[in-house]
Amino acid sequence: MSAVLQAPADPLADWRVAAEPYYRPVGDEVAQFQDAYALRLPLLLKGPPGCGKTRFVEHMAWTLGLPLVTVACHEDMAAGDLLGRWLIDADGTRWQDGPLSLAARHGALCYLDELIEARPDALTVLHPLADTRRVLPLERNGELLAAHPRFQLVVSYNPQPGRDLRPATRQRFVAMAFEAPPVPAQVAILVHEAGLEPEQAMRLVGLAERARALDEGAQAALSMRMLVRAGQLMAGGMQARVACELALVQAWSDQPERVQALRALADALYP
Amino acid sequence: MSAVLQAPADPLADWRVAAEPYYRPVGDEVAQFQDAYALRLPLLLKGPPGCGKTRFVEHMAWTLGLPLVTVACHEDMAAGDLLGRWLIDADGTRWQDGPLSLAARHGALCYLDELIEARPDALTVLHPLADTRRVLPLERNGELLAAHPRFQLVVSYNPQPGRDLRPATRQRFVAMAFEAPPVPAQVAILVHEAGLEPEQAMRLVGLAERARALDEGAQAALSMRMLVRAGQLMAGGMQARVACELALVQAWSDQPERVQALRALADALYP
Amino acid sequence: MSAVLQAPADPLADWRVAAEPYYRPVGDEVAQFQDAYALRLPLLLKGPPGCGKTRFVEHMAWTLGLPLVTVACHEDMAAGDLLGRWLIDADGTRWQDGPLSLAARHGALCYLDELIEARPDALTVLHPLADTRRVLPLERNGELLAAHPRFQLVVSYNPQPGRDLRPATRQRFVAMAFEAPPVPAQVAILVHEAGLEPEQAMRLVGLAERARALDEGAQAALSMRMLVRAGQLMAGGMQARVACELALVQAWSDQPERVQALRALADALYP
Amino acid sequence: MSAVLQAPADPLADWRVAAEPYYRPVGDEVAQFQDAYALRLPLLLKGPPGCGKTRFVEHMAWTLGLPLVTVACHEDMAAGDLLGRWLIDADGTRWQDGPLSLAARHGALCYLDELIEARPDALTVLHPLADTRRVLPLERNGELLAAHPRFQLVVSYNPQPGRDLRPATRQRFVAMAFEAPPVPAQVAILVHEAGLEPEQAMRLVGLAERARALDEGAQAALSMRMLVRAGQLMAGGMQARVACELALVQAWSDQPERVQALRALADALYP
């Protein structure tokens, strides 16, 4: 309940990253993030779901010692959900910061996940925060909030044909592209995260790679996250074939033909 | 009225399962559910209405000793309906958890029924709760709620062509497929639930199976629940033919031709 | 004003049926309703407007000694209109039951008229109340309301091509089909309700039957209710031909050709 | 300001008709209205704008000694606009009747003008008030309001191709058709209402009749109300030709060709 009172001692206490998150770099992304942060340039991470963007941001927040305030964007998100609102209590109205104003006011890393799901006009509030002004007009509070010197803005989405940010939003970000990790990285992640033996991990990655070769949709849909869950079930004692049925086959699709195709691959590898 | 005051002694008292629900397993589903729960992996149950998903979840909640908080999803459901809201009383505003935050805070099994009816963006709030973070950002409460160690998330829906979850939501779940129970199981359920004699039960199941063979729509629409109700009316003394008219024929469809087809089958079996 | 205070002595006082409503059975519908009520199975009544469904429900409520809470469904009806809401007064917020929760809590017959006009997702709240659980989750009240042992749910609508309930809703009901009453019943109703002489009643029913033979729309639109009103105007002293013009011809349609056709029939019978 | 306090002495004081409204019957409409009122049958008045429906209702309210509560329907009208709502003041919430519940509670004639403009589902609230039950469920007030014995419901609209009431609404009303008054009546109205000499009135009606013969749209659009206004301007000293330009030509249409056609007629009559 103490979190509700928003203790003035550390309003970001809930959002501090408690332990170092496991992250396996695949290139120079750590240094690039640090260079952008040195200039406080807003960052845009592009890539498919489950490829590690969120984990990377957690890793960078831990590395930089920044609290991490995460917002999952959606079409129904209104400006007030980002900026805050007035609450009524016995002493009248009280202003409560939203996640964006909380992070900007006290100096956190604010991570807006799936930015492209938000309505374009809801993102207009980011503009003065994402250029050299670094201010956030809280119109409903009658306040022009100047961002804390440590504040950093990071956003991400999965690029899809026919959907794009508005140019005025997009041009305010420096962008980095992410892809699914290469095979050896997938194996290493499975060993670390699911606790599989390397041979088990390699067989599971092999199944995933063959499934991803089935068609383009499969490539995007069979994510690292699903592999880790299949691996966890195996490591927890479930029969490998059953673990694949639950964590991969049924989780992958409801269409009978797609279910059959993936099940056939699983049957071949785990007879 | 005491339920309204949300007694701090046991905020989940209303949601405890009072007695062991009748459930007749058809495979390894109980062990699979337990394996997923051991890892706290979110579960997705797929299958047609009336095939027993809800009863299975009740059975598992009872078996695991977990309170069961059920939410029937619908298109109009807003994030606040899941997460909670502020209420005004004499002492100012008071936060009231929604079913999802209640279950996550105190350690219940939260069951979201008919998940696919919810607007995709309303389900975005599930994402941080359904991956390794197991947290629920209550933005309107300024709180980042860490899920209770016993908290488990289960969702279900009836797969339909042309409707699917968004990949970012779907890939967070381990999935199990359910189907209508086989004939002997149907008979056993009718005997147990409706109190029919075995011969009565077999004749009723026979009628249902012939009706389901009429067309694909019939297969999905003539559920176990309807058979149980027809059986209950018979066991309560209603003439079998009339019970079929009310619980099966008229309940099944408003289209004259479909009504006629099912009525002809009923006339043949209950002359 | 006392009704506003919701006297705790009998919260259903307003909804008790004061006198026995006139109802003329046309088959076994009374016994069938009683059998379904004995098992507390939710009932669906199907039939055209004005054929007597509402009167039948009033009759059954009186027969069973149940208060009758009626709700006319419409597209704009939100869950809160059925379930209740929080009101603010000097002592803070106070929960006020909606018609469905009022009936479920205190044991009334709840009758949802024109169910098909409601948005499908608004009806999702009925699901846990209409299966074996017989509970109503009042999410905004943080309460899981167990239905009173005497509570009974009845719904009705006029079947129309291209509109149907969702299967998950529909399969929770036992259904009875109603039609316009046969000619002798129509005559008897006119004599009882409008106070016409039998010959007057027969002539009026004869006009209605010829008009219903004009086309399919006419069959549905010329309801018993309109005949009773024409009869009442005649019994009150209005010239028969004028009473038909007001209560049948002009009330039936705005289209000149339809108005002409019905007027010609009326002219022939009441020259 | 006293009206705001809703003096308990006579809550309908504002809505009493102060003086006898001028109305010139064209047939038996007065007796027919009285017959329907004797039985308290809800009335539907059909006819084009400006043909005298509103004046007729005012006349009947005065004749019957009933206060007249008028509501102009529109698409944005919600149930709360008819039924009432809760207001907050220092002592908590206070229920304020809407026009429909005010009229039903205290016994007025409630007149819903342009009923067809309202959304069909908003009219569902009229159903229990417009059949033999004569009750109004005020769900937000937790009250089932029984209509006052003197309460009468009257509605009106201008029939238009492709728009109709729902059958369940329509069949609850007894209907009367209105048309533009015949020429002698128009002249008499002009003499009485505008204060014109009979010859002036006849010339103006002559212009209107020729204009109405131009096309079907003109017939509906050139209403009695516009003629009265042209007459008033003439009687007030404005040149007849200019009065026609303002009250008829420019008021009739913005389309140059239609404006020209009507102006040519006016030029011919008032050279």
Add this chain to the structure above:
Amino acid sequence: MSAVLQAPADPLADWRVAAEPYYRPVGDEVAQFQDAYALRLPLLLKGPPGCGKTRFVEHMAWTLGLPLVTVACHEDMAAGDLLGRWLIDADGTRWQDGPLSLAARHGALCYLDELIEARPDALTVLHPLADTRRVLPLERNGELLAAHPRFQLVVSYNPQPGRDLRPATRQRFVAMAFEAPPVPAQVAILVHEAGLEPEQAMRLVGLAERARALDEGAQAALSMRMLVRAGQLMAGGMQARVACELALVQAWSDQPERVQALRALADALYP
């Protein structure tokens, strides 16, 4: 801040016209307005933007000694924006008149600009105020406001093909058509309003007339208001060619070809 308290001494103080507005009549419009006002007939002014309708209304309000309450209509305007609403303060709720009820209650000229932008159903509230009843039902206030004897309603819009008022709204107004002022009037206005020398004014009007001859769109778009602004910039010392670029060319259009065409005319006149 005192305006907020709505001083009872003169609730219309803010809306009084302080000084005689400059207006140059082009015909009998002043007398026609006065004749309509003598009968309190609602007035509709038709004409393109910037042709002087608003100034004419200001002039008439000053001439008649009436306060002027102006409302710019828009699609989002709700009935409450015209009629008023309840405000909450320490003593409970307090009714605050909207511009229409303020003007009707205390006797002002209420001017609804761009009436056609309002949703048709929002204008339904004008009907009882714009016919012989001259009342305004304030449903949310439970009040039937009788208009002050001096109250006058004036509306305006720019006629556009395919858009029209609903007949029931339109026929309640007496209408006057306005056009752009003739060339000598334009010159006189420029001399008076912008402070140009007559020769300068004539050259500027010459440019405008040539531009208006370019196409139909230009005729409507190059308004008197734009000419006055160009003239003001010139009189303030800006080079004539530059003033035309800012106040006419760039203000007129964003389309390169239209910009080029107007710029060519300006280059020719101001080489």
Add this chain to the structure above:
Amino acid sequence: MSAVLQAPADPLADWRVAAEPYYRPVGDEVAQFQDAYALRLPLLLKGPPGCGKTRFVEHMAWTLGLPLVTVACHEDMAAGDLLGRWLIDADGTRWQDGPLSLAARHGALCYLDELIEARPDALTVLHPLADTRRVLPLERNGELLAAHPRFQLVVSYNPQPGRDLRPATRQRFVAMAFEAPPVPAQVAILVHEAGLEPEQAMRLVGLAERARALDEGAQAALSMRMLVRAGQLMAGGMQARVACELALVQAWSDQPERVQALRALADALYP
């Protein structure tokens, strides 16, 4: 927190421009702005995103000693977001000005960015403020606010085919067109803003000019702001080729072919 209390000493304190913003004039725009301001004519700035409009306005506010209140327009912006609203506190309701009324009341430069994103009807509130009346009707406050003598209105947008302001809005503004700065200006800006050496700046501008020649979309999308960010990353020590990948290539587009084309140009210049 002091900003929330809206200190009466200087309600515009947050919006004062602290230091002279860097701005490099490309023509007479500074004098033209000053001439328009001398007459308080509302100004419209047209041009692509990132070409310097916002910086120019900041520069002019600093030059004229005016506080600068900036509003980023969006489709969801309601009139209340510009005009203000009522807040509830212990002493009742309190009016809080919106950015437009704040600027108009106390004499600031109000800058509405991306005006064309706002719904046309939301801009209707600007009309009386943007003509000779210079008043702002705050209907919800019952106040007619006369603009402060120093108040100035400036708006901007990026012209796009098929989108335009409504004539009645547009004709109230004097307009200035902006374009991307010429090459020498771009180089000078890069040297000043990013801290690059002139040779580095010239190479980067060369890359941008070649990219803008690729197609029309590229011309608009590759803004000065993006170049400055690439330059800042280089000046901060990032390898030039990598800085281009992040700040130009990935930030520019998600389409593989466009990404390839720009990357090829970058590879050629930074081998």
